[in-house]
Amino acid sequence: MRKIYYFISVFFLLSLSSFAQEATIKGKLIDETTKESLIGVNVILEDGTGAATDIDGNYEIKTTPGTHTLTFKYIGYTKEQMVITVAAGETKNLNKSLKTSSTQLNMVVVSASKFEQKIGDVAVSMEVIKPELIENKNTYNVETAVDQCPGVTVMDGQVSIRGGSGFAYGAGSRVLLMVDDLPLLAGDAGDVKWNFIPVENIEQIEVIKGASSVLFGSSALNGVINIRTGFPKDKPQTKVSYYHGIYDSPDRQELKWWDNTPFYTGMNFFHSRKIEKNFDLVVGGSLFSDQGYRELEEEHRGRINFNTRYRSKKVEGLSYGLNVNAQTSNGGLFLIWESDSTVYSPYGGTHPDSTTISEYKTYRTSLDPYITYYTKNGVKHSLRTRYFNTTNRNNTNQESVADFMYAEYQFQKRFDNQLTITSGLVGNVSTVNSQLYGDHKGNNVAFFTQLDKKYWDRFNISLGFRGEYFKIDTVEIIPTFFGDTLSTPIQPVVRAGMTYQLFEETYLRASYGQGYRFPSIGEKFVATSVGPLNIFPNPNLQPERGSSAEIGIKQGLKVGEWVGYVDVAAFWTEYTDMMEFTFGLYLPDSVGPSFIPTDPGYVFNWVGFRAENVQKAQIKGIDATIVGSGNLGKVKTTILAGYTYMNPISPDADSAYLATYSDTVSNILKYRFNHLIKGDIQFDYKKWSLGFSARYNSFIENIDKTFEDLFIPINNGGIPLGDFIVPGLPDYRDERNKGDAVFDLRLSHQITPSSKLAFIVNNALNREVMGRPGDVQAPRTYAFQYSLNF
Numbered sequence: 001m002r003k004i005y006y007f008i009s010v011f012f013l014l015s016l017s018s019f020a021q022e023a024t025i026k027g028k029l030i031d032e033t034t035k036e037s038l039i040g041v042n043v044i045l046e047d048g049t050g051a052a053t054d055i056d057g058n059y060e061i062k063t064t065p066g067t068h069t070l071t072f073k074y075i076g077y078t079k080e081q082m083v084i085t086v087a088a089g090e091t092k093n094l095n096k097s098l099k100t101s102s103t104q105l106n107m108v109v110v111s112a113s114k115f116e117q118k119i120g121d122v123a124v125s126m127e128v129i130k131p132e133l134i135e136n137k138n139t140y141n142v143e144t145a146v147d148q149c150p151g152v153t154v155m156d157g158q159v160s161i162r163g164g165s166g167f168a169y170g171a172g173s174r175v176l177l178m179v180d181d182l183p184l185l186a187g188d189a190g191d192v193k194w195n196f197i198p199v200e201n202i203e204q205i206e207v208i209k210g211a212s213s214v215l216f217g218s219s220a221l222n223g224v225i226n227i228r229t230g231f232p233k234d235k236p237q238t239k240v241s242y243y244h245g246i247y248d249s250p251d252r253q254e255l256k257w258w259d260n261t262p263f264y265t266g267m268n269f270f271h272s273r274k275i276e277k278n279f280d281l282v283v284g285g286s287l288f289s290d291q292g293y294r295e296l297e298e299e300h301r302g303r304i305n306f307n308t309r310y311r312s313k314k315v316e317g318l319s320y321g322l323n324v325n326a327q328t329s330n331g332g333l334f335l336i337w338e339s340d341s342t343v344y345s346p347y348g349g350t351h352p353d354s355t356t357i358s359e360y361k362t363y364r365t366s367l368d369p370y371i372t373y374y375t376k377n378g379v380k381h382s383l384r385t386r387y388f389n390t391t392n393r394n395n396t397n398q399e400s401v402a403d404f405m406y407a408e409y410q411f412q413k414r415f416d417n418q419l420t421i422t423s424g425l426v427g428n429v430s431t432v433n434s435q436l437y438g439d440h441k442g443n444n445v446a447f448f449t450q451l452d453k454k455y456w457d458r459f460n461i462s463l464g465f466r467g468e469y470f471k472i473d474t475v476e477i478i479p480t481f482f483g484d485t486l487s488t489p490i491q492p493v494v495r496a497g498m499t500y501q502l503f504e505e506t507y508l509r510a511s512y513g514q515g516y517r518f519p520s521i522g523e524k525f526v527a528t529s530v531g532p533l534n535i536f537p538n539p540n541l542q543p544e545r546g547s548s549a550e551i552g553i554k555q556g557l558k559v560g561e562w563v564g565y566v567d568v569a570a571f572w573t574e575y576t577d578m579m580e581f582t583f584g585l586y587l588p589d590s591v592g593p594s595f596i597p598t599d600p601g602y603v604f605n606w607v608g609f610r611a612e613n614v615q616k617a618q619i620k621g622i623d624a625t626i627v628g629s630g631n632l633g634k635v636k637t638t639i640l641a642g643y644t645y646m647n648p649i650s651p652d653a654d655s656a657y658l659a660t661y662s663d664t665v666s667n668i669l670k671y672r673f674n675h676l677i678k679g680d681i682q683f684d685y686k687k688w689s690l691g692f693s694a695r696y697n698s699f700i701e702n703i704d705k706t707f708e709d710l711f712i713p714i715n716n717g718g719i720p721l722g723d724f725i726v727p728g729l730p731d732y733r734d735e736r737n738k739g740d741a742v743f744d745l746r747l748s749h750q751i752t753p754s755s756k757l758a759f760i761v762n763n764a765l766n767r768e769v770m771g772r773p774g775d776v777q778a779p780r781t782y783a784f785q786y787s788l789n790f
Contacts, residue, residue, distance in 0.1 A: 023086035025094055026060040029053050029072065032097035036233045040116075041074040041098070048416070056277060065090070072098060111206040111226040113452050113462060114181070114215060114422050115412060120507040120554055121460050123497025124212075125569045125623060127151070129205040133640065133680060136691055136746060138243050138760045138785045140266055140288055142205075143194035146225060148693060149207050150625045150642020150678045155671065155771045157194060161209050163619050163646035164222030164573055166671035167772045168581040168611070172520045174222035176212070180229055180323065182368060182386045185219055187404035187430035188437055190520030193390065196327050196364050198305045200239070200268040200284040203230035209623070210548035210571065211515030214464035214495040217426065217446055221515035221546050221575075229323075231309060232280045236273035238790055243267070245783030247293045251766050255344050255779075257295045264290035280321075282307040293778045294334045294344045296357040301329030317374035326365045333358040333394075335533075336774030340728025343768075343776040347727075358398070363391040380412040398528055400434035402521075418454035423447075430521065437525040443471045444518070450495075458501040462511075466493050470518045470543075491516050491543065505556025505565075512549045519543065519579060523611040533725065534608025536586045542613050546575040557628060562637060564628015572620050577613040580670070582660055583706040586610050609704075614657050617669055621646040634685060641679035648672040662708040666701050671772065673698045673739070687751075689758075693744040699737050707773045708733065726774045740769040742777075754790040759783070 029038045037057030044050035045061065046069045053059045065088040072080045077098045086092045112122040119126060127149050139145045147154040154160075155167050165174045177184050177192045186193060205227050212220040246263045249256050266288035274280055285304035292298045309321040335356050338345040348354040365388070372382040388404040406428040414420045430442040450464035468491045470476070476489045497511035519541045527537045552569030587606050625642035648669040650657065658664055668674070675698040682691035708730045743765055748758035759782075763769075766780040 021065060021088050023063055023065045023088060024060065024091040025063065025068070025070070025084065025086060026058070026091065027094040027096065028057045029059065029074075029095070030057055030097050032099050035097075038074060038077075038098060041072060041077075044071045044073065045069070070094070072096065074098060109206050110228070111178075111181075111208055111224060113420070113450065114410070115414070115420060115452075120501070120556075120565075121454075121499055123460065123462050123499050123509050123511045124513070125151075125209040125550060125552060125567065125571070127207040127209070127625065127640075127642075128627075129207070129640070131202050131204065132638070134199065134202060134205075135241075135787070136682060136689070136748070136758070137680075137693065137744070138245075138746075138758065138783055139199060140243070140268075140286070141195050142197040142199055142202075142227065143192075145199075145205065146207070147695070148640070148678060148680055149205075150640070151209055151623050151644045151676065152207060152678075153676065153697065156775050157192060159192065159225065160672075161207070161223040162571060162573065162621060162623060162644060163648040163669070163672045166580065166669060168523075172517070172523050172579065172611075173219055174517055176216050176218075176220040176224045178216070178224065178226045179366075180368070180384075181226065182384055182406060182408070183216075183219070183428075184366070184386075184388065185404075186390045187388065187402035187442070188390070188400050188432045188434060188520070189402075189522035190219065191522075193364060195288075195299075195301060195329070196303070196325065196366075197227060198229065198284055198286075198303065198325055200241075200270045200286055201229045201282060201305065201307070203228045209569075210511070210550060210573070211493075211495070211513040211546055213468075213493045213515040214448055214466045214513065215422075215450060217448075217466070217468060218444070218470070218516060218518045218543075221517040221544065222573075229307060230272070230282070231307065232272035232274045232282060234274065237271070239268075239270040239788065241268050241785060241787035243783055243785040245760075245781050247778060248766060248780040248782065250344070250768065250779040252768065254341055255768075257342070257345055262291035262293055264288070278311045278313060280307070280309040280311075290331075292332070292334075294346070296332045296346060296350055296355065297334040299329065299331040301327060301331075303327035315373075317376070318372075320371040321369075323368040323370075324366070328361070328363050330361040331359075333360055334775075336726055337776065338727070340732040343770075343774075347774075358394050358396045360392060360394040362393070363389070365389045378414050380410070382410045382412075384408050384410070398436040400432065400436050402434070403429075403431045405429045420452040421449070422452070423449040432521050436528055437521055438527075440473055440521045440525060442473075442521055443469075445469045460499045462495070462497040464495045467491065468493075468516075472521065472524065475539075491518075505558075507554040508551075509553070510549075510551045513547065515546045515548065517544050517546075517579070519611065523579060526611075529608070534605075535581075536608055536610040538611050541579065541611050542577055544575055544577045544579045544613065546573060548573045557626075560630070560632060562628055562630035562632050564626060564630075564639065567623075567625045567627075569623045570621075571623060573618070575617040578615065578617045579611055580614050581609045582612045582614065582657075583607075583609050583704045584660070616651055617648065618651045619646055619648040619669075636684040638682045638684075639680070641681070642677070644676040646672065646674055646676070660705050661702045662705045663702050664705075668701050670702045670704060671700060672702070673700050675739070687749055689746075689748045689750075691746045694741070696739060696741040698739040703733075703773055729773055732770070736768070736770070740767065741765075742767055742769060748785075754788055756787050756789075758785040758787070760785065 029041045041053040043059045051059045051061050067085045070082045077100055107119045108116050109119050110116050134145045143154050151162050158167055159175045172190045208224040212224045216224055244265045246261050268286045270284040272282040283306045287302050290299045305325040307323045309319055312318040336347045337343040338347050346355050346357045348356045367387045370384040374380050386406045390402045392400045408426045410424040412422045426446040428444045432440045446468040448466040452462045454460050469489055493514040495513035499507055499509040501507055524539055524541045525537045526535050528535050550569045550571040554565050554567045557564045585607055623644045627640055629638040649667045677696040680693045707726050742763050744762045745764050746760045748756055750756050762781045769777045
């Protein structure tokens with residue numbers, strides 16, 4: 001028994017001795033400029049042990065007495081080291097302010113691999129739009145901000161990256177739009193609802209160029225636009241802005257249909273704060289009213305949103321919350337012009353019985369519950385969900401109610417050897433009740449995994465795989481592979497990428513990614529007519545597949561206090577079974593192709609557009625971008641600019657598809673162009689700011705042939721349509737075949753530290769610009785904006 005007491009006593013004394021030999025280093029880390037807490041900073045000792053700062057920027061390390069070297073590492077900030085000596089049993093406080101990195105290549109992004117990375121380490125081409133550009137341009141619709149991004153175009157709501165998409169009115173998207181890492185495409189048409197996005201609460205917009213289906217699934221065939229909203233800083237923040245704009249008269253006076261100058265007006269508000277350090281709250285909203293520059297096309301909308309996050313006091317690393325966004329809007333929807341000499345008046349005139357203007361009311365709501373848990377050994381578990389309802393009411397028998405429900409579980413582990421594993425399971429359901437599409441239900445299930453590994457702090461490699469299952473109603477979408485010799489209901493895709501830091505400010509990269517897109521319910525089942533346009537369903541429509549490869553280089557720049565980078569990439573994109581709305585004669589089963597009545601009134605029942613799997617497409621080109629900010633002398637200068645050369649072609653077009661082109665000599669894909677230039681530059685001097693924006697695209701050589709030929713081939717003859725579909729379009733395009741250029745300018749004055757007045761002129765040269773056929777953009781507009789930020 002004495003021996004037992006002896007051993008217990010020795011063990012107790014050794015434990016006390018060990019405890020007495022322990023020392024503690026703790027403190028708080030903040031941003032040197034903003035004084036905000038920095039979350040997730042790695043504080044590392046010389047032996048590799050350490051800690052990361054918590055949600056309040058605090059850290060604590062238990063170590064041995066003596067002299068230690070602490071290293072502070074955080075993406076986007078300059079790495080710093082400190083030597084500190086601590087005695088046995090001592091607790092030493094070490095608070096520190098970290099400086100943001102002076103290079104744009106340390107800009108932090110999350111979309112490329114679903115965790116924070118320096119943009120220089122990203123293996124794909126990526127652009128970032130900052131909220132300052134959105135605010136400075138008085139952007140009241142995110143579509144306008146995205147359209148300023150190099151290499152990106154938005155044509156009547158449909159977005160295309162590097163010529164990857166053409167135009168199909170209100171159905172499908174090859175670019176996936178996300179808000180806070182969750183998709184925000186409508187459950188019925190699969191299109192983007194731009195004015196639903198909370199422009200008043202945007203932290204930054206991240207644009208991935210190229211196929212991204214491994215991490216993000218269908219509709220990421222051509223790229224991803226991820227809009228990241230913000231959470232509160234340490235201090236409460238409130239922003240309010242009011243703006244009022246008017247439309248100038250067009251250069252061609254015959255286009256002016258109004259007696260009283262039409263105008264638009266609106267306001268945005270935003271408030272964020274932390275409550276008792278554990279609860280984050282963001283509230284925002286907007287009101288907007290537009291009389292419209294096109295006759296009978298008005299828009300009136302209101303939106304409110306809030307984001308919440310609660311960090312558990314009882315369970316370390318656990319947080320959860322609910323984000324909500326709700327909007328109602330009404331107005332008139334313009335489709336095509338009356339003629340080339342009255343481009344701002346609707347086809348069919350203004351009488352309710354004949355006009356093609358559709359009067360609508362829409363209601364949109366998204367609910368996003370989520371939960372995130374970080375374990376002590378560095379594992380992240382997250383469950384993010386979204387319910388998105390779009391309800392469309394109108395006077396044209398095209399009403400639709402669509403519910404989109406999405407859930408994604410994600411597991412992520414970051415190892416000490418700089419290996420990151422990201423895996424996930426995804427499921428979504430779309431339910432549609434519609435006069436336009438019928439009643440349908442779509443189901444989608446997927447799993448994915450990606451490995452990201454960094455070697456020698458210079459070389460990064462990324463490998464990913466995804467498998468996806470899709471079904472509409474009771475029909476599985478079964479793609480085929482290897483020359484139709486293999487079919488499976490699971491669509492597999494892979495990606496690989498690498499970057500190498502050649503010099504301190506030089507990054508080389510290469511990537512290859514596969515993509516695919518399942519057809520939306522709208523593309524398969526839409527059945528309607530608007531004026532002279534018929535649109536037919538195609539239940540047999542199959543998925544399209546594609547791949548994207550690129551090599552590129554990012555080179556950091558520094559001129560005095562101005563820092564930035566130049567990015568140049570060569571890219572190659574291919575599609576198979578490309579889906580495209582194609583004009584033609586689509587006979588019902590009851591009518592055989594050998595007997596076709598030639599009476600136009602009869603044949604017109606079967607003539608129109610239908611989504612078809614056409615053939616292969618190939619797009620090669622070069623993309624160059626320059627980004628930077630800083631002082632040139634006494635003037636702060638901010639630049640975002642780029643040039644994209646694209647060669648979008650049909651490499652082996654069959655005669656049937658080639659016959660749908662307006663220019664059958666050229667094999668350039670429809671609604672694409674070869675050259676695209678975007679640029680924005682702003683100069684800030686003391687309390688004044690002056691900014692310029694420019695956008696240019698070369699001529700769209702090919703559109704649907706029927707818009708220009710106005711002729712339906714039938715057997716050995718055909719039926720001339722005259723000016724039936726888009727009156728005057730051939731002559732209009734012949735006169736304006738040099739491409740389009742638009743210039744904007746802005747001037748602002750910081751009246752007080754919290755208030756600013758701005759004057760914005762869009763389309764300053766009052767150019768007459770047409771996107772898709774029959775859709776001429778706004779003439780010059782003038783707007784005043786007053787904003788408060790406190």
